[in-house]
Amino acid sequence: xxxxxxxxxxxxxxxxxxxxxxxxxxxxxxxxxxxxxxxxxxxxxxxxxxxxxxxxxxxxxxxxxxxxxxxxxxxxxxxxxxxxxxxxxxxxxxxxxxxxxxxxxxxxxxxxxxxxxxxxxxxxxxxxxxxxxxxxxxxxxxxxxxxxxxxxxxxxxxxxxxxxxxxxxxxxxxxxxxxxxxxxxxxxxxxxxxxxxxxxxxxxxxxxxxxxxxxxxxxxxxxxxxxxxxxxxxxxxxxxxxxxxxxxxxxxxxxxxxxxxxxxxxxxxxxxxxxxxxxxxxx
Numbered sequence: 001x002x003x004x005x006x007x008x009x010x011x012x013x014x015x016x017x018x019x020x021x022x023x024x025x026x027x028x029x030x031x032x033x034x035x036x037x038x039x040x041x042x043x044x045x046x047x048x049x050x051x052x053x054x055x056x057x058x059x060x061x062x063x064x065x066x067x068x069x070x071x072x073x074x075x076x077x078x079x080x081x082x083x084x085x086x087x088x089x090x091x092x093x094x095x096x097x098x099x100x101x102x103x104x105x106x107x108x109x110x111x112x113x114x115x116x117x118x119x120x121x122x123x124x125x126x127x128x129x130x131x132x133x134x135x136x137x138x139x140x141x142x143x144x145x146x147x148x149x150x151x152x153x154x155x156x157x158x159x160x161x162x163x164x165x166x167x168x169x170x171x172x173x174x175x176x177x178x179x180x181x182x183x184x185x186x187x188x189x190x191x192x193x194x195x196x197x198x199x200x201x202x203x204x205x206x207x208x209x210x211x212x213x214x215x216x217x218x219x220x221x222x223x224x225x226x227x228x229x230x231x232x233x234x235x236x237x238x239x240x241x242x243x244x245x246x247x248x249x250x251x252x253x254x255x256x257x258x259x260x261x262x263x264x265x266x267x268x269x270x271x272x273x274x275x276x277x278x279x280x281x282x283x
Contacts, residue, residue: 009033010197011070013057013077013099014113016042019170020076024050026190027074037066057095064098068106070092072197074098076113082138082258092143100154109161111196114148115204116168116182116218117141120255121269124181127219130166131205133273136260138243139256148206155204163196163224165189167209174235176242178256179193179213185230188212195225217254 010027014020015036018266024036028047036042036052046052057077063265077099078092094113103110114157120137122128136142147164147249154160168182170189188211196202208218213232244256252268253259 007031007033008069008071008108008203009035009249011035011037011066011073011108013037013055013073013075015052015076016040017076017080021114022186023074023076023190026186027193035066035070056090058090060069060094060098060101063095063102066102068102068108068171070103070106070108072109072111073099073103074111074113074193074197078113078143079140082117082140082261085139088139088143092140093146096143096147096150097136100150100160103162104154104158104160109196109202110151110163111193112147112151112164114164114209115141115144116142116147116166116209117255117258118166121272122217122254123252123271124217124254126217126254128217129219129221130208135273137253137258141258142253152204158221160204160280161202162204163192163199163202164206165192165196165209166206166218168211168218170209174239176239176244178242178244180236180239181213181217182254183213183230183232183235184209185211185228188228188230191225191228192226193220193225199224 010032012034015024016038024047034050036050039056041052053066055066079088117137118141119132119135120141121135134145136145146219151162151164168184169179170184174180174183192207208220210216210218211230212228246253247260249260249263250257
């Protein structure tokens, strides 16, 4: 009689963060063992069939001690706000490299938490496809653009499957006008992740992390995980103009206040990235 094959666990990094807590609960299944990891232990009860293992993502040896026997890695561990480069370098750039190396060693696919801030300097109202220019709006966004390019490299060179989710504003409900375009519900985030985990031939893909928002700036050419179920417009009557509309730079670009932080150029950045290629360079 053939012995049953042991199910390889799922690794969730950033398990102690706000979204990590949500995903630990939503990804938990009786037939899915999970390893939850972060630099500090979660302040919540672990779901059944899971265990915690601490690791500093910037420490290659600590990441290596997590092991390589994972079916997939849901990589949400990172500094999650705009900070100076030194604070971003360890968890977001070195850490993402270490996680992709771990996935490569174990032939695991990666679900990477990218961000809308990887494309934040595109103008509001411009409808973007997944293959739009990367226009990061700070060091945080730069680290997410790096992760997307790392995913591409590891697919082209090593055949490592991955899904990079450009997460919009993943909060309980929209609270300002910008969120009516960028909101991603917790339910819809989990749906995209499950779609990436269950896809039979994932390859290297990018998905917009956005709910079914009438005001969205992002066109979903391929829906992974099924059509989103939530929509921001349901909250349009209760949101108010917030910090993202408080100054001309924040109000102009998709990245909002991340674009305005440290902004000191004269006027607006040109809409056309490669002005020398024949674009007008008009801001």
